[in-house]
Amino acid sequence: MDIKKLVTFVNLVETKNFTKTAKAIHATQPTVTHDINAIEDEIGVKLFNRNKRYVNVTKNGEAFYQKIRPLINNYNSAVQEIQEKDKEERLQINFGYSYNPFNDKYIPLWLSQFQKKFPLAKFVLVNLNRNELKQQLVSNNLDVMLTTGLEAEDLNNIKVYPIETEPFKVIVPRNNPLSKKSIIKLTDFQSEKLLFLDNRWAATDIINLQNKIIHLNRDLNITYAAEISSLNVLLKANQGLGLGLYCIYPELDSSLAYVPLDWEPQVDLVAITQKDNKKRIVYQFIKFIQDFNFDFE
Secondary structure (H helix, E strand, O other): OOHHHHHHHHHHHHHOOHHHHHHHOOOOHHHHHHHHHHHHHHHOOOOEEEOOOOEEEOHHHHHHHHHHHHHHHHHHHHHHHHHHHHHHHHOEEEEEEOOOHHHHHHHHHHHHHHHHHOOOOEEEEEEOOHHHHHHHHHOOOOOEEEEEHHHHOOOOOEEEEEEEEEEOEEEEEOOOHHHHOOOEOOOOOOOOEEEEEOOOOOOHHHHHHHHHHHHHOOOOEEEEEOOHHHHHHHHHOOOOEEEEOOOOOOOOOOOEEEEEEOOOOEEEEEEEEEOOOOOHHHHHHHHHHHOOOOOOO
């Protein structure tokens, strides 16, 4: 039975007037008459006694009303709740990232400043490694994630939004002679202590560079860190040279320096979404990040 017809029935019981009911439900009087007749025909019970002068609900009509009225109330409550839930979900941004000092510094700034412009926006943050994040994105559990352009190449049905592009640099303790160089070549790492990131957390860009350095140098002393936070501790402890980007390490400890690296491929920091993501708030957030003023140098 059509819920709209039941709403008409309930209203007519309460107004006892076809004209008032038609006005209340924004319908014509013939439509009200049609709806009531349709209900009575469907259930085979007379619900109203009516003529040109009055409308009275029958005993069966009153009993039917007592059962239907709570149903209509529950229906209206359910509609309101689901609409509010849908509105909340449309304003919720499921944001994926991997921890690094760049994200630790800038994501809180993005969230707080964006919410000043869009107070109803709500964020759900998901911190995973690169492969786990990509799986969450393709499974539609994330609206947007930060990654590199190279990392995004193996994904289908996504949109890529560039944020920053930069070359790799070497993070060098200031007491190491390499810190005085204007540029470090890939063959300058002979016999040096190096700090590399485990492939599970490292982006493809870093993995390619690490493999190239290993191929071109001998007598390397390499320590692998399981994740960025561990690598950051080792760097601050001057345990070796690291490979860096502003979009990983926007600031260095005073005992460390960035030295340009003679390595042509650059890294594109990007935000990616599924092509079929319809949330306007997500694209407003991405545009906000793209327009953000980074204070890298």
